[in-house]
Amino acid sequence: MKILRALVSVSNKEGIVDFVKVLRKQKIEIISTGGTSKLLEENNIKVMSVSDYTGFPEILQGRVKTLHPKIYGGLLVRRADPHQLEQLKEFGISEIHMVVINLYPFEQTIAKADCTLSDAIENIDIGGVSLIRAAAKNYQDVIVITDPKDYALILEEMNKNNHEISSETRMRLAVKAFSMTAAYDRHISNYLYGLTDNQKDTDKFFTPSFQLRYRKVQDLRYGENPHQGGALYVDETTQEPSIPKAKILGGKELSFNNIYDLHHGLDIAKEFKEPICVIIKHTNPCGVGRDKHSMTKAFQAALDSDPQSAFGGVVVLNREVSEECALLMNKIFLEAILAPSFDKKALSLLEKKKNLRLLTLDFNGDVSPEKVDFKKITGGLLVQHRDLGTIDPKPWTVVTGEKVLDSIQESLVFAWKVAKHMTSNAIVIANASHTVGMGVGQTSRVEAVKQALEKAQGKTKGAVLASDGFFPFRDSIDLLEGSHLAAIVQPGGSIRDEEVIQAAKEKKITMVFTKTRHFKH
Template sequence: MAHVLSAVEGKVIDIVPIKRCLISVSDKTGIVELCTVLQNNYNIELLSTGGTAKKLRDSGLTVIDVSDFTGGAECLDGRVKTLHPKIHGGLLAVRGNEAHSQDMITQEMKYIDMTILNLYPFEETMKRPNVTFEQCIENIDIGGPSMMRSTAKNHVSTTIVTSPDQYSMLLNELASTNGGTTLKTRKCFASNAFCLSAKYDSMIASYFESQLAIDNAAEEATASLSQVVIPRVYKPEFELKYGVNPHQKPASILSLQGQSLPFTVINGKPGYTNLLDAANAYQLVLELKQATGLASAASFKHVSPAGAAVAVELTDIECQAYEVTEETRASLTPVSLAYLRARNADPMCSFGDFSAVSDIVDEQTALYLKKEVSDGIVAPGYTEDALEILKKKKGGKFIILTATPGYTPPVQEYREVYGMTFQQKRNDVVLTSKHMETIVTDSTKCAPITDAAIRDMIVASICVKYTQSNSVGFSKNGMMVGVGAGQQSRVDCVKLAGRKVQTWYLRQHPKVLALPFKEGVKRQDRVNARVRYIEGDFTVEEKLRWNEFFTDVPAPLTQSEKEEFLKQSTGIAISSDAFFPFRDSIDHASKLGVSYVAQPGGSVQDGNITEACNEYGIAMCMTGVRLFHH
C-alpha cells in the first residue's frame, strides 16, 4: 500500500523498517524488556540520555549517548541535550525528498526512525506536598515535547511511542512486519502524542493560572485573569446511542485528559441522562453518608431526586404502607433499608429511576431492586451474589456502575452552552449539623430541635442541593417525603412538594391500607392505584378501569376524611435551596405538618419569615449557604 504525497516528497511506504531508535523515559516501566527485543531481535541501534541510558547499559544493552551522536555535550544543568539539529533533523527529514537527503549529508545527520519517550512528571511534582513554584518550573519538559512533536509530525516515516501501554502493540507490529511499523499505527501513535502534548501544556497553563490567582489574591495585583488562556483536553471514552434526545447525535462520554471517569460501566449501556442522574445521585448519597454516618440512597429521575434517604428503622405503619413484610423487615440491611425508604418517597415518580447508594450493594438490596422498575444503579461496589442478581435484571440490560475508588473531582467546573463556556468552583460544601446551629425562632414557642430533626433537616438540605432550582424538600424519619423542583416561584415549589407530602402521608390512611386488591395485581399497579385513590379526580373511563383492580369497589376517600387525617401529620422538616422571599411559603408549609425549617436566610424578609414560624410553632435555623443547582 502506497500513499502519494507530492512529486517532490515522493511516496510514503506503508511499512517502514526501524533501524535507529531514540529513548528518553521518566517512567521506565518495561523499557529494558522492550529495548532488549529491539536490539537482540531486530538489531535496532539505541540512542539515549542520562538515567535511561544507564539503566539500559546496566542491563547489558549497547547504547549510544545522545551527546556522542550529536557531537555536542549536555549543558546548562541538562536543560539542553536533545535540542540539537542532528536530533530534530534525524526525526523531521522527509524520506525520499532529494533536498532533505542532501542536507542530511551536508550536515552529517543520520535518520532516527523511532522515538520512545515520556515526559518529566510535571503533574506528580505539582501535587507533591510543600512543593515550590521553582521546583515545578524545573520539571517542565522542553526537549521531550519537542522530540515528541517532531516525530509525530513526520509520522509518515517515524514512529512515536509515548506510553508503556503501547509497548505490547509495538512488539506485535514489529513481529508481524519483521521489524517495521505500519502507517496506520504510526498515525495512531502520532495522534496520541499530540493529545499528550496538549494535555501537558494544559496542565502547565492551568498551574500558572492557579499561581496567578494566588498572586492576585495575596498582592492585589492588577493583571486580569481574564487574559489567561485555559486549555482543556478531553479524551473520548465511549459513545452513547444519542444525547438527551434521539436526534441529538453523535453523543459520547469524554474524560478530562489525565483524569479517570468517576464510574466504571459493569453492565448495560448507560445513556446521556442515565449518567447525569448517576453523577448527581452519587454525590448526594456520599454527602448524606458523610454528614450523618448512615447508609444512604437516592432515586433519581431527569436529573432531580424523586427520593433520598438514610438508614432509619421503619415504623409499623410504614411497613404496611410500603408493603414490607415482617420477614423482609427482619432481613433489611442498612443499605437496603436506605434504598427502600428512598424509593418510597414518591414511588410513582421513582418508576424507571436511576439509583445510587453509599455502601456496597448486598444481596438484600439487589433483591429489592430486582422487583422494582429501574434503569440502573451506581455504588462503590457489589457482593458477588448481588452482582449476579442485578446482571439478570431487564434481560441483562440493567445498568450497573461502580464508582471509581478515591475519585477526586476537579475543583473547577466547566460547562459549554450555546458557544459559551461557564466556569465556577464546584459546590463542595457539605451540609452538616454545624449548619443547623443558628436557630432564629423563639424556643419557648416552637418545636424543640431534636437529633432526629437535625438529621431530617440535613437530609432535606443535601437533597435540594442536587435538585434543579428553585427547589424545596420535605423530610421525615430520615427520608424525603416531597421534593419540588425547577419552579420559578418558591411558593409554587412548596405547593408542588406539599402535594407529594400529603400523598405520602395519606398512603398511611386506614382506608388506603385496606384497599382490597385482586390477587395478581402488579406491585406498580398497586402503587399507582393507591395514589389515584388518594387524588380521587378520576374521569369516568379511568374510574371503570381502576375498579377492575379490586375484589370490591372501594368507597371514596372523602375530602373531609383526608383533612382530618392530615391534621395528625407533624414533625416534618422542610429545606429550601434559597431564602424564602415571603411568608406565604411558611403559611402553606404549616398546613403540611411542618415543625422544622432549614434555609439559607439573607432576605430583607427574614424577620417576617421568622415571625411567621413563631406564630405556627415551627423552629427555623438559617444555614447561611445557598444551594442553587442548575
C-alpha cells in the first residue's frame, strides 16, 4: 500500500517535526490542524489545513475540527471495493493513508492540584479519539500512529520496504491505538464517577469498572516454573522507585522469580531511611539488617539472621555497595543484588560472577498512596488500597502496665516494619539492628512462633517479637518461657486478649498493642 496522504494532529509534539520532514521528502501530502499545523509551517514544512481540505472552518473554539465526511470517508473507505472508491470520486474525497495523532492530556490535567471540572471537560478529546478509532478499524488500508516512540520504527520499515508498511505492523499499531482509547475513556469515566453522589459507593476509589493498562517490555524465559510462559509489563504512570525502573548492569537475564523477589525486598527497604539490607527468598525476608554507619555491617547482620536460607536469595540495599561489602557477598551464592550504586571495585569484583544479576535504582521518590493492590482470582479480581503509611508508635498501647524503654521501642518498630511485609501468619524476632529469627507463612500462629524460635537458635535475650496478627490463644506466649524476650508487639483484638496479656505478664515480657493488623497473602 503506497502512502500518499497523512493526517497529522498531535497534542504531544515530541519528534513530530523531524518525522513529518521525512514524510514530506517522500512526497507524502500532509493535512494538519491548529497548533500542529502552525508548528510544522514554522519549520518550513508544507501542510494543508483541515479547514482548507474540507472547505469548512474550525468552529466552537476548536471543539469541532476534523468531524467531517471528507476526513472520515478518506479514512474508512475499503480500497478493495470499487463501489466505495467510486463514491469517493463522486463526492470529491481523497484517500487518507496515514493518521499520526495523540490525545489531549486528560490524565495529566486532572492530576494537577488546581484542576477544575471545566479544565477536565475541555481536555476530553472527541475528534482525536474518533480519528484513532476510524483509522484503527480500517487498519488494512490505513496506518495509525499514536505513540511518538514509534516514529523511528515506522520510518525504518518504510525505508526497507519501498515506503510501505506491512500488514503485521498495521495490525500491531491498530491494537495499540484501541488500547490507548480504551485507557483514555477509563480515565474519564473514573474521574467523573469520583464527582458523583452515590450512596452505595461511598469510597470513590473503587470505581464501577477496573481496567488495567500495562505495556509489555520484556518476554521472560518462563514464569514461576519452566512450563509456564511469562512476561513483564509496566505501568508507565508509576513515579515511585520500582523494579521496572532499575538498570541492569550485568549478569543473566532477570527471571520471573527474580523480579518478584526484588520487588518484595524493595518494598521492605522503602520502610527505612537509614542504611538497610534485605535478603529475600521466595518473596519473604530471611534476613534484614541495618547499621547507621556501615552497609557492610548491615549486610552481615542480615546474613547472620539465617545464612542457610540466604543461599540463592536476592539482596536489596538502599546505599552504595562498597568493595568491602562486595567481598562478603562474593562468598555466597546470590541470584541478584539491587542497590543505588556500586563503587568501581565492588562492581569489578561482582561482575566476575557471570550469572549474578546486578541492578541499580534511584531510591529517591515518594510512594504513591493512590495506587491499588490487586490479586487475580479465576473469574475476577480483588482490589484494595495498598498497605501504606508510616509506622508511628505514638498511638501504640502498652497493655502489660510498664513503660517501654526507648531502646526496646526502637526494636519493636524495626520488627513491626519487617513483619508487615511477610506472608501471614508471620512472626519476627529481632533486636534494634537485625532480625534474629522469623516464622513465615504458617497456617497457625503458634507454629509461626515455633519456627521463629527455632531460627533464632537461642539468641532471643533482650530481643523483641512482632506478630502481624493477634494471638488467638495464650499458647504462643507460653512457648516463650525462658526466651528472655524483652517485649512483644501485636495488633490485639482477640476475644482472649486478657488471657494473652496475662501470659505475657507471667513471663515478664512487655506487650504492646498497635491496633493495626498487617495480614499479607
